[in-house]
Amino acid sequence: MDLAFSSVILYTFSGTGNTTKVAQMIKTNFETKGIECRLVEIGKLETLPQPPEGALVGIGFPIHAFNAPTPLMRAMRSLSESLDSQKCFIFKVSGEPLKLNNAAAKGLKRLLKRKNYETMGDYHFLMPYNIWFRYSDALANHMYRYALGQSRLIVEELTNGANYTPKRAPLRAHAVATVLKIQKPAAKLNGRLYKVDREKCTLCGVCERGCPVANIEIKDGKVNFHKHCAMCMYCAMYCPEDAISIGLLKYWKVNGPYPYTRLTDDKSLPFPLITAKTKGIRKIFIKHYQRLDQKLAEYKIEV
Ligand SMILES: Cc1cc2nc3c(=O)[nH]c(=O)nc-3n(C[C@H](O)[C@H](O)[C@H](O)COP(=O)(O)O)c2cc1C
8 A cells, every 4th residue: 555644643632532432443444454543632631742754643623612622722733833744634523514513623724734734634523412412322323333434434535545625614604613712711611610519429530530621620528620621521421420510501411421332232223313214303414424325335334
């Protein structure tokens, strides 16, 4: 195989683990092809390890309010300038395929261009919501299995020299993404309103250990929230006692992670769930999965 890169490094920020799962799928697929792939989770890092010379750089993040999360952008700013137009690709993870999500990587792309990176792909994976409401087991299973297929597909495309032409996101997506940048200061403010139900809390430390931006500290028998909350929902989702209230968003909490392994083993779940005949609100997913089905068929990848 005549490759345009010698190894792969994936930088990811993930709140509740969906982006990490997708990154692990991508990593496994590169490794299956005998290509070395390193995964760097950037949340708590003080300094970012720079990409090895000649490596393909992948950058993954969950879409937050139609934008890239603050910790991801902060880390990417510390990426040093590439001397020989290093190749990179972006993978965004979000709960729905609305076109409004299409401008989420615009700031990141601008930054990468300034640092002399050449983008080979901008991919969008769907994984279930970690805020607003919980997706059904059947939909979570559908998304996870398609993400497995899509991760194989993008590794095929990237190793074949992906011919990427940036799609222009609709103007309204740019406008909404710009307006919703307010989410960044709002996340910090809202983070100060987080509360713990002391009757339920057992001080088990799951929130403190897992917060991807180290914003939580247990001290003197109390859970303290500092001022760097990225509103990623890790603490709310993973608290085993459902003891955390998330400020102004308290009615949008999703508690308990999605049990993907159990779901993929459960043969009683309908699959594929999204088809041309899908009705109701789930119709919003049809086009996304039809397009993906076509591409998967081109590469003879089964989900
Ligand atoms: C604060 C916040 C804002 C979000 N905004 C969007 C959004 O604009 N569009 C979308 O499709 N999903 C949105 N989501 C859903 C996440 O992108 C989705 O659940 C993703 O799978 C989470 O990935 P993670 O587990 O790696 O954090 C949002 C989630 C959070 C916590």
